[in-house]
């Protein structure tokens with residue numbers, strides 16, 4: 185009897201007797217009795233997937249619908265920025281680093297500039313420090329709003345996306361007024377910022393302070409108590425305290441597990457020790473906690489912005505050291521020396537004493553650090569960014585394993601990695 | 609050979625078909641880097657709202673799409689995937705390249721790992737310059753593309769591609 189005979193057998197052309205309902209066993213993998221019954225299924229998510237926040241690729245091994253193993257594959261956006269940074273002078277460097285974490289560009293610039301300033305050993309004037317704080321907190325809000333908007337879209341709430349982007353537009357309009365660009369600003373330079381805040385910035389910030397809470401109420405009503413949202417988020421993507429610490433997670437991922445760690449409070453930089461704010465943390469370590477922390481942090485940032493508005497000191501917005509910052513435009517026409525300084529600064533840059541330094545800021549995603557090595561020239565010998573998304577991405581595996589494949593998008597949007605930040 | 613390829617369709621009917629195609633572009637969004645955020649703002653934010661131009665975002669797969677917007681840095685590791693997805697789209701298909709990176713490498717011109725221009729991989733119809741281009745620029749690109757589709761001779765499209773357009 186040949187192997188194919190059962191296909192040609194006359195009797196087979198009739199339908200076999202139908203199994204009764206009790207006999208049907210649906211396992212979710214293969215039909216019962218098939219030879220592949222025990223094989224796991226390997227599924228690739230990405231690199232093109234609207235919910236992977238760019239070009240993250242996940243290799244998932246599935247048992248039914250349960251994830252048994254997962255491996256993030258990165259490098260699809262590796263642009264070699266750290267290497268490029270070695271070819272750019274300290275004046276040009278901020279243009280490069282601002283494109284790493286494009287949802288929170290100003291934090292990259294501040295990390296880079298404060299590393300260079302630490303090597304130069306210069307003290308920023310008070311107004312420059314407060315401008316940095318004001319802009320960074322506004323940027324934190326816009327980054328969290330983006331993450332809430334895209335996170336809502338990933339889980340299927342397109343209205344959340346519209347609300348999130350509506351509020352974000354207000355902030356971007358303000359950024360455009362101050363820096364000239366909606367993002368990728370290149371606004372903070374070594375020694376201060378590129379320009380002062382524009383006239384009438386107080387009214388704009390004041391308006392933001394009333395507009396954003398209004399929009400946040402909409403998001404709050406739409407999501408926080410929404411049963412579908414709760415179903416998708418509560419208890420999904422759990423990670424415990426010890427593991428999160430061991431994996432080097434920081435920022436929201438760490439705070440959602442109960443570790444109360446925020447660089448703004450625990451290792452104050454700029455003038456964060458002079459403003460009042462709370463560090464929000466939760467204890468469950470699931471996606472819903474991360475969502476709630478994100479919402480609450482927006483209000484805390486608004487508090488800091490309010491204090492910046494009230495306490496903004498007068499004075500210079502950059503150090504008045506002609507070797508580091510360019511002279512005012514009007515001086516160039518009058519003074520030969522100013523012209524020479526300007527020319528030198530933008531052709532060969534300034535030299536930084538040899539040394540090595542690490543500075544860190546708390547970006548919306550976690551600890552964003554910059555390690556810079558200088559050999560006394562006008563370019564860094566090595567510039568490395570410790571980017572929070574890269575480290576937080578390591579906690580993806582413990583969060584996803586044991587959960588459903590459909591929860592992958594919720595977990596990813598909870599961590600909120602920016603792939604430019606991961607791959608650099 | 610089908611009727612469309614042969615170029616034997618009467619003018620009014622061609623006009624009608626082009627009119628229909630131009631306002632029902634299914635757009636497949638490919639957003640690897642920063643420009644993707646501006647593209648998302650153009651798609652989703654109430655201030656820009658691209659859907660009013662008759663562009664429908666978020667198809668489930670490139671096989672359902674007519675238009676692909678490549679917004680962001682394409683690295684050498686990514687380029688084969690771009691080509692593969694583009695090949696899966698049904699003809700007639702259109703490509704908008706958004707941002708300096710996708711156009712020519714942009715700020716990563718010196719980088720060792722970035723593809724200097726997505727037009728080395730797929731043919732581009734409209735280029736949008738800028739780093740990042742404003743969402744309005746993307747809307748303008750879509751309007752220009754729609755004009756192009758309106759005046760398109762479909763038989764000629766089958767024979768060869770025309771010159772690309774740069775939004776200015």
Ligand code: SF4
Pocket residue numbers: 283368641642643644679680681706707708709710714715738739740741
């Ligand atoms: S063109 Fe500019 S904004 Fe767009 S992806 Fe490239 S670096 Fe980012």
